[in-house]
Structures are given as C-alpha cells and as structure tokens.
Amino acid sequence: MHNAPESESFTLAPIGYVESDYPDKFGIPRQPGLAPAADANLILVPPYNDPLTVRGLDDFSHLWVTFIFHQSPERWTPLVRPPRLGGNRKVGVFASRSTHRPNRLGLSLVKLAGIDTRQGVRLKLEGCDLVSGTPIVDIKPYLPWAEARPDASAGFAPEAPRQLQVSFSQQALETLAARADSATLHALIIQVLGQDPRPAYKREEESERVYGVRLRDVDVKFCALQNDEATTLEVVAIDEA
Numbered sequence: 001m002h003n004a005p006e007s008e009s010f011t012l013a014p015i016g017y018v019e020s021d022y023p024d025k026f027g028i029p030r031q032p033g034l035a036p037a038a039d040a041n042l043i044l045v046p047p048y049n050d051p052l053t054v055r056g057l058d059d060f061s062h063l064w065v066t067f068i069f070h071q072s073p074e075r076w077t078p079l080v081r082p083p084r085l086g087g088n089r090k091v092g093v094f095a096s097r098s099t100h101r102p103n104r105l106g107l108s109l110v111k112l113a114g115i116d117t118r119q120g121v122r123l124k125l126e127g128c129d130l131v132s133g134t135p136i137v138d139i140k141p142y143l144p145w146a147e148a149r150p151d152a153s154a155g156f157a158p159e160a161p162r163q164l165q166v167s168f169s170q171q172a173l174e175t176l177a178a179r180a181d182s183a184t185l186h187a188l189i190i191q192v193l194g195q196d197p198r199p200a201y202k203r204e205e206e207s208e209r210v211y212g213v214r215l216r217d218v219d220v221k222f223c224a225l226q227n228d229e230a231t232t233l234e235v236v237a238i239d240e241a
C-alpha cells in the first residue's frame, strides 16, 4: 500500500501564453467552441518555441490545451455554484468546470487553424474560451477515436446552452460596417452575446441595465429586451477603445 505523498509538490512553468479576442473574463463563453469566431494565438516561449516541438502537430485539427486560471484566486471551496444551475445550487468542485479549483488548472479542446514558425512558434486557434494573457502549461493533439464520447452522460450540463437572439441598433451596425473585421466581429458578437453573459442572479432585478463586453478592441454595449415569448439581447452601441 502507498502512503499519500502529501508533502510532494510540483512546479509548473508556462510553455507559452494566449493572445485572444477576449481582453476580460466577463463575456467569455463557458466552454470552447461556443463562439467559433473567437480567434487566438498561442505563442510558445523559449525554450519551447523551437519549431521541432510542434513537428507533426499541423496534421491534427484539434488540440487539448492545459492552462492556468491565472485570473482566479488561489482559494477554493469543496462546493461551487455552477452558473448553469442558475447560481443557486451547489455541486462538488470536482463535479464542475469551475475556475476556482485546487491547482487552478483548466482544460480546453480547441480547433487548430494553423501554425506559424517563421519567428518562434505561434499556433492559430479558433473558438477558445481563454482570456488574453492566459498561461499555457501543455498542448496535446486530440484523438477523436479515443476521446469523442457522444453517448456519455453529462450530469447537470446535458446539452449545449441555448443561444439567445441578438439584434443590433442602427448605430452599432454603422460602426461595424466601417471596420475591416466587420464580418468576423459581427459573428463573434452574436455568438458571445447569444450565450447571455449577464450574471444569472442579476437578470431579474436589473433588466433595464446596459452591460458592456470587451471583444478585440471594442466595448460592446448591450441590454436585454423582454417580450412575451423570450428574452433577446440588443447591441445598443459598439465603442472603439
């Protein structure tokens, strides 16, 4: 029988970091792939930025990225309140994807859109759920034959979250139209707001409120519109930062 190596600890050093379309945590979808229009670059740092470290990786379409929730506190609790449960029911931290967890390790499955080895190593990623600056500690290719389990049960999160309808004011459309990235930014805004980033516990009491989500170099101002059938979100303004 083994004794638990309680005094053993391990030190992790980042192999790289991410530059993404998300300057802030607020608004980032809660899992990768929910906003496929979100672009990111994973930039390797020395000594890992040798093109040899990624030889053969471009034959894979998707990657597992292991990272540190560096913007989360180190403190954690055994029970957490997943936003998916409306923020008012608790589950064990290890039954959740909470960012407040021992060791602060995160895991995301992302699409690999390209590798640039002209100066160091930059991996172009699509649909990632990471704030810009997130430290990356490992990368592994995704193996669909071993890791895709469409028949698996998924507890309190059995299916992808519902997507809200998103509309744009005339002013917001005009700001978008004047930008070189208007098509991809338009798609990104719809995908991000469609996930309803408003905090669950504030939705009822602050239905009039205007929220702001920063995406790329803009601040997207939006509010909720209640009608008889459903809540929709309206982009009221897009302010360039």
Ligand code: SAM
Residues within 6 Å of the ligand: 025, 026, 027, 028, 029, 030, 031, 032, 068, 069, 070, 071, 072, 097, 098, 099, 105, 106, 107, 108, 109, 129, 130, 131, 133, 134, 135
């Ligand atoms: N797919 C990962 C996982 O399961 O480990 C992340 C899931 S976590 C629920 C996703 C949220 O983490 C995002 O909505 C964002 O607000 C937050 N987040 C992203 N990068 C972060 C970072 N570096 N530090 C703290 N929180 C972060």
